Amino acid sequence: MIVGILGVGHLAASMLAGFLRSGLDPAAIVLSPRGKAAALCARHGFRLATDNRDLVERSDVVIVAVRPAHAPDAVAGLPWRKDQVVVSVCAGVPLSRFAVAPARAVRAMPFTASEICASPTIYFPDIEQAQAVLDRLGPSIALASETDFEVATVNAAVYGWVQDLIRKTAEWSSTQGLDPATGRRLTALTFVAAGRLIEEKDQPMDQMLEELVTPGGITERGLQVLSARGVPAAWEEACTAVLDKLMGPD
Ligand SMILES: NC(=O)c1ccc[n+]([C@@H]2O[C@H](COP(=O)([O-])OP(=O)(O)OC[C@H]3O[C@@H](n4cnc5c(N)ncnc54)[C@H](OP(=O)(O)O)[C@@H]3O)[C@@H](O)[C@H]2O)c1
Incomplete structure (x- = not known):
């Protein structure tokens, strides 16, 4: 071919x-x-x-x-x-x-x-x-359809946002004194690990998160800050904005 x-x-x-x-x-x-x-x-x-x-x-x-x-x-x-x-x-x-x-x-x-x-x-x-x-x-x-394809294409933008999050997290840890190369590698592998586990397990994501987020623990503390700052809603809004752009006029 x-x-x-x-x-x-x-x-x-x-x-x-x-x-x-x-x-x-x-x-x-x-x-x-x-x-x-x-x-x-x-x-x-x-x-x-x-x-x-x-x-x-x-x-x-x-x-x-x-x-x-x-x-x-x-x-x-x-x-x-x-x-x-x-x-x-x-x-x-x-x-x-x-x-x-x-x-x-x-x-x-x-x-x-x-x-x-x-x-x-x-x-x-x-x-x-x-x-x-x-x-x-x-x-x-x-x-299954071109409409599904358009919705799924939003992930092409998410891919870039995730790289931006990796960069920000690695930069933050370096300002706290962590070796930049170690911070970069660890953060990148953290995202890979999170994605792979969800991809490879059949367990419902709600259940996985419930087991992960210990009441009073560090994950919960960070999620509280992100939620108070409107991050989940902003993320959804960004996804919708990308879909609108994909479906909009040329
Ligand atoms: N970049 C990404 O990560 C990414 C991811 C997924 C999808 N895409 C899609 O991939 C496409 C390309 O993106 P890109 O970032 O690779 O753009 P790019 O770097 O600008 O590359 C486009 C290339 O097409 C050439 N070209 C334009 N008209 C042509 C023609 N009639 N015949 C032959 N060559 C022609 C341009 O040549 P000249 O330099 O001579 O103008 C240029 O080298 C876009 O439609 C984008 O939506 C990109």
């Missing part, structure tokens, strides 16, 4: 690092000739297309990773074939804006953790070739 990437910027570079790490042959990857493409081809041996038409002619699966506003024009008028799958990673651009018939279009939302093959990547609709490509970048998660 030849994988083409149309739009080789920041996210595409993370995905390409993940494809290499997953063992994909660089000769099986073709890049559109803009952005970071020439440098990445020279460094890793990916193939460089002469233009976007050439890219589409040479690829079985085409990942579209241009900025959302550029996506509809970037795919229009290219020689799409019936056997092709087009995977758009462009946030907030509905399938209806991709004029790629007779190829089939899929939406996906990888994170930059693709680079280390650790991106939980949502996609819709569930097409085998798309899953085969996305599974190389971490666990792929098929969704």
Whole structure:
């Protein structure tokens, strides 16, 4: 299977690092000739297309990773074939804006953790070739509808907020005298541990939290401060704001 990437910027570079790490042959990857493409081809041996038409002619699966506003024009008028799958990673651009018939279009939302093959990547609709490509970048998660996909895309923003929380916690511990490298590592692994335990256990989350938050203990004390400062409500408001932006006009 030849994988083409149309739009080789920041996210595409993370995905390409993940494809290499997953063992994909660089000769099986073709890049559109803009952005970071020439440098990445020279460094890793990916193939460089002469233009976007050439890219589409040479690829079985085409990942579209241009900025959302550029996506509809970037795919229009290219020689799409019936056997092709087009995977758009462009946030907030509905399938209806991709004029790629007779190829089939899929939406996906990888994170930059693709680079280390650790991106939980949502996609819709569930097409085998798309899953085969996305599974190389971490666990792929098929969704049942485009509406579900939009709601789940909010997690792409949450991913950044969590990194910001890790940074703030690590910086705070360093101001208290903890070695910065130790603080960074510990905080990052704390978030990984919290997520992994919830992901790997079937126990209801309410029950897990009830067992965790000892009355009068340190977790409860911090939650009281966060609640008094309106953090849970602000977090929900931020999620809603992102969804509104995703569903809003271009
Ligand atoms: N960044 C993330 O973490 C992330 C995560 C999930 C999804 N996404 C989605 O990924 C997409 C790309 O984001 P990004 O951060 O990677 O943007 P970016 O760094 O600006 O990369 C976009 C690339 O597309 C190229 N491009 C634009 N129009 C093109 C065309 N017609 N043909 C070929 N190449 C073209 C640009 O080339 P020039 O430099 O020559 O203009 C640029 O290199 C966005 O739609 C975003 O919603 C991003």
